[in-house]
Amino acid sequence: MFNDIGPLELVTLIVLAVLVFGPDKLPKVIQDVTRTIRKIREFSESAKNDIREELGPEFKDFEFEDLNPKTFIRKQLDNEDLGLKEIRNGFDLKKEMAEVTDAVHSRDSDTSSTSSAGSSGGRIDMTKKPETPGPDDRPPFDADAT
Numbered sequence: 001m002f003n004d005i006g007p008l009e010l011v012t013l014i015v016l017a018v019l020v021f022g023p024d025k026l027p028k029v030i031q032d033v034t035r036t037i038r039k040i041r042e043f044s045e046s047a048k049n050d051i052r053e054e055l056g057p058e059f060k061d062f063e064f065e066d067l068n069p070k071t072f073i074r075k076q077l078d079n080e081d082l083g084l085k086e087i088r089n090g091f092d093l094k095k096e097m098a099e100v101t102d103a104v105h106s107r108d109s110d111t112s113s114t115s116s117a118g119s120s121g122g123r124i125d126m127t128k129k130p131e132t133p134g135p136d137d138r139p140p141f142d143a144d145a146t
Contacts, residue, residue, distance in 0.1 A: 005013075021029050048064060055062060065071050 017029075018026060052059065052062060066075060
């Protein structure tokens with residue numbers, strides 16, 4: 001619950017609590033807060049149990065954490081019925097990149113033999129160079145931009 005509070009922040013909260021409530025009333029305030037938190041937890045657990053009873057026996061393994069969209073999607077993607085693990089395991093990124101690299105190098109060797117040996121030294125220039133428009137060329141009209 002308080003995983004993101006650092007030690008300096010915790011000390012600051014304690015000093016602030018002592019200043020606001022005073023050293024005499026602070027233990028009673030802490031007891032009241034813990035009692036309230038305990039009652040809220042009991043209320044939420046009883047509400048969850050009531051909902052499970054109302055849903056019936058077909059939802060006995062229902063977890064409320066599954067209602068979180070991230071948890072739901074993660075659980076569905078790990079489902080064995082969909083066969084996603086086989087697809088994920090069958091896709092080898094290194095192999096695909098090696099094939100693309102081989103294709104680029106073979107294309108590079110084919111085009112370099114037909115073209116003049118330029119200053120590129122057998123490398124492909126991947127930088128985008130802006131095309132200079134002619135004097136009669138107009139930029140394309142975009143109706144949504146106006």
